[in-house]
Amino acid sequence: MEWCKDRECPIDGVWNPWAEWGECSHTCGGGTQQRSRTCEGPYYNGAECSGSLTDTGSCNTFSCPVDGLWMSWQEWQQCNVTCGGGMQIRERVCDEPKFGGASCHGPAVEPRECNTNNCPIDGVWMTWGDWGDCTLSCGNGTQVRTRTCDGPFYGGKDCDPPADETQSCNTQPCPVDGVESKWSNWGTCSVSCGDGVNGRQRVCIGPFHGGLDCQNPLEERGTCNERPCPVDGEWGPWADWESCDVSCGGGKQNRKRTCNTPLHGGLSCIGVPIDTRTCNEDECPIDGVWSEWGMWEDCSVTCDFGLQNRYRNCTGPFFGGKECLGFNSDSQSCSRPPCPAQTKPYLVSRTCSRYLLKYDLRSMATLTNGLIGQSVTSHVGAEFHGETEHASDHIMEERIVLEPSRIPKNVICITVPLMVSLSLGLHGNHVL
Template identity: 40%
Template sequence: MNTLLLFFVCMVVLVIQRTQSEVLHCSGGWVQQCNLDANHKIHCICVPTTPTWTPWGEWTSCTVTCGEGNHTRYRSCIGPRNGKCVGPTEDTQTCAGMTLCPGTWGNWGAYKECSQTCGGGLQIRSRNCSAENGSFCVGDSISVSTCNTQICPGPGVWGKWSAYTDCSKTCGGGLRTRSRNCSAESGSFCIGDSLQSATCNTQKCPGPVDGVWSAWGSFGACSVTCGTGIRFRTRSCSNPAPTNGGSDCSGHSEDAVICTEQLCPVDGGWSEWSGYSHCSVTCGNGFKIRRRTCTNPQPSGGGADCVGVNEQGLLCTKQACPVDGGWSVWSDYKQCSVSCGGGHRLRHRSCDNPPPSYGGQDCPGNSTESEMCNISPCPDWSTWGTYSACSKSCGAGFRYRFRTCPVQNKTLCIGLNYQYASCDLGACSEPFG
């Protein structure tokens, strides 16, 4: 076991070239494994009795000198012939070059207008650099060329140089330019250049700087004036800010907490109408009611009550109700049956106030009523007078007698005031022929 441990730590492989008759002695449970080379020499090593990986070797150089590439390390499987170790023989990982890869220039743009119409001027063209954050392109982004070199008709006077423009790069070497104007009569020119360029920011570009968060600011006001809202606070990735391709800050620039202010006024809202109740009557005309409540929502926090009514009525009609009959008022009494001596008179009423209907009861009692009348005694007739003479002097005839009623109202006396009787004074004689 000590020999095996020494093998893995020191990565020593014992290779001994021996003649065919020579013998290699292995210890610690290892065995000899030999191969014959082209010169008929035997190469022997001590190997473990089971397939075993050697320790990983050193990493190879990165496949790139800038940007991102790969590097690899290897190991070997040793042990009995035809034995196999479990796992790969190589391990590959990504690696970064020593520097950022330079960017790539785009095509040159067209030259701008010449700075002079004659006497030699300058014209500029530019190109753009496509590079990763913090990287740069090798070379200049601005190219200056002479133009309109023909001689001008006469000399002019230069104005003052303008201030230099901003540098085309912040580091790694760029260009800045300045210009001046020529004051000359028509057809004349100024001697010299109207445009000058100079290198700038030649210092080496620094490496990437990762951003770091600033301290949190104070929480702002609550987002609502009543109820539940949110308060925010912020921080910025500026301590320092990421530069030259450095990483942005990890995390959020904004933080929030819940805030609760005074209760908001909530105006009441009506619930849905309930269904209508049963009709208030079982027959005839009635009404039914539906209701709603001010609970959707209930007014709170000083909110207004619901506007409107909480009940609504609706007429309803059932089957006709039984109507019991009712008596009309009594009529006046009719004329007495006699004018004196006690009689009766009647009065009537009708069961029509209202008449019985839809199974209602008839009127109780009688429809007629009588009472005594003219109960004073009737006056007596005088005695009968004597009969009158017979109405005929012969043959059958009749005769009358009369009596008188002693009161002025003759109708109070009962009976007739006359009587008649037959009379016959004998056969009448025949006249003589």
Template identity: 35%
Template sequence: MNLIVLGIVLLGIYVQQSVSQKVECFSSFTLSSGKCGNLLGEVEKEDCCLNPSYGFKEADGVCRSCGNATWSEWSPWGECSVSCSEGVSQRRRSCHGIGNCPDPENLGKVQTKPCVKKDCCPVEGGWSEWGKWQLCSVTCGDGIKKRRRTCSEPISQCGGSCSGAEEEITLCSTKIICPTHGGWSSWGSWGPCPVTCFYEGRIPQKEFRKRTCTNPTSSTIPRGNACEGSDTDSRPCSGLPFCPVDGNWGSWAGHTPCSVTCGVGQQTQRRICDSPKPAHGGKQCRGEEQQTGICIIPVNCPINGTWSEWGEWSNCKSPFGKNITCQNIKGQRKRLRDCGDRKYKGTPCDGEIVQHGKCYNIEGCKMKGVLSEWSEWSNCTPDCGPNSTKIREIKCVADISSYNIQDRTMFAGNPHVKCDGLKEQTERIPCKNVPECMDNNYE
């Protein structure tokens, strides 16, 4: 290979590596469904994501958000896995955007909980003996007759039923000949108009069609009824049309302004079908009245601020600086959150950065212990498979009966609780009818 050929090959490799991969850019991304909407066209990913509310698709065809990683809302709880007795229900959420979604409580993408749609399962009943045949449904010719049975030996339970038909039908004959009544055939084709045109202001001539009483022909023995109505129908002839004029497009008008002030948008051109207009049944113009193209405003779009999770509560203190530890005196505490991710003149977070709350300080207090009530059953873990279980607990907790308020969320600090002789309990049982684990549950 000579130096010239080698240079051309190296230049081709450099050009291929320097071309950025383009993406399909969309002007909307729906967090609840993870779908993109309103395709703008193919641009570089960096240009598309100048606007964090946009979405894009790469070669794999998956819709992705230009914004920071955010959880979708939890889906509604699904149907119970069985129609009767205990099963499980599941709900899901998805993480969309750039980066990883925060999950401080380790909730994951799927949650499973026990459910009971119906306490009992259906039990089928048994049929009684068939009843007597009813009379034949006609007084001449051939008809039908019926007989019935009931689901009562035994009666079904919990919404069950009997398998099979409640009613039986069979043919019957009276051995008496029925009269045949006449019926109209279908209308024939419209006859020709007696003229090829009609004059303006005059009543148009009529065209006719006929039918016959032969579908079926009425019988003579026994005598059947003839057809009712006329065997002839008419309608006005239509006039000759004017000669049609097909439409033709005029020139394209100028572009509209770009639809956005930052990032990727669209602009359009229009034309009118008026050179000439279609007339007297002429054809409309073929093609589109409007064409849309991409425009790029190379400016970052505003990114609005988003709240972080609330921080830990501060120590519970008296508003006057007095010591209120282990006393039935309300204090105050506060917690903070941050408004982050705001860029390019986006709007600040809506709401307060500081939250204040009332509290009782029991840090280090020596307190009598009492047993709590049984807790609610936990969600099923793991979310799928035969080893999924749920638990509930009875715990030794501080006795707060001497305080004015019994809401435990208002008590701050870690007391020394005397639990001698109190037996804490944990109950763990399997969740029933849990679905098998599939890889796509955790995509």
């Protein structure tokens, strides 16, 4: 054996191990990451590595944290005082965090001042002051002392008069000028609230003994009851009636109204915010209902085959309900002992209930021929003149029967009104 090697054998490319996964595209909620690999070779015209240089996979598929979120603030609660400064609060609810999210930041309760207006304080008299100088140096003068009303404040009541006090002095006679008296009490205010006016008066005392007349006005006007008038709550218009809770048989429906907020100590609305009335009082429709079937009546014949009926009654309908479905009567065949031979009808089992037989009388002649005789055939032909379409109608029973083996092929049943049947005069015999 002789070895030879004129060229290197082909070596196919071989994949090196995958590198580490790269960084995920998202930190939560589902992302992707990639890794890569290199192909070692090929050599000497070997085949390239088969497959992909890169690989993609899912990462961080867990849900992202959702921080808590404050809901809207609720309405402010009622103030704890009516004046002088109080507190009221309002609250809000945190929609809880999910998947490790942060809790809501901030307070769940918010306070604020309310009714900061000062409370009314009534006036209080201070101590009387010293007596003033005498108004006259002679002739019975007067001197006055006054006192000061501490207040009122913030709408409180004024001090009850008088604010000053007068006494005589220098009573010896002398020229006396006219002197105004002290003011009368303020008169009734023109309104009970909302900026009114009132007045007070005084008189001139003197003059005496050649003194001067009074120099100052004897009437004075002032403002009063400057506080806002109370405004009572007032009902808004009624809303439309809501839908009735039933469609028939008597139900209820409501309507609502809203009270406008009273102001300045006014009264709340008097009455109810919801009004109720009856509705849809019409009786509900009741469909008709069949009674049980009655007993079967006696058979319509005393021999051979006949009919017997039974009936039922429909109770209702009421208040627009549906009529009973179906018929109020029912029929069935009945049998009695055979009739005497000379009057025996050719009655058989095939029944056409509530139908009329339509047939070719020549075929009927063939049917009866051999049973009754040639005289029947000629009698039928003479009476009905050949292919008469139908025989005379008679009020008979509901059913018409013929022997199946004797019925011609062209005998058919057609619908006609109830209680109509066919009769043929065949020498006293009847084919019904």
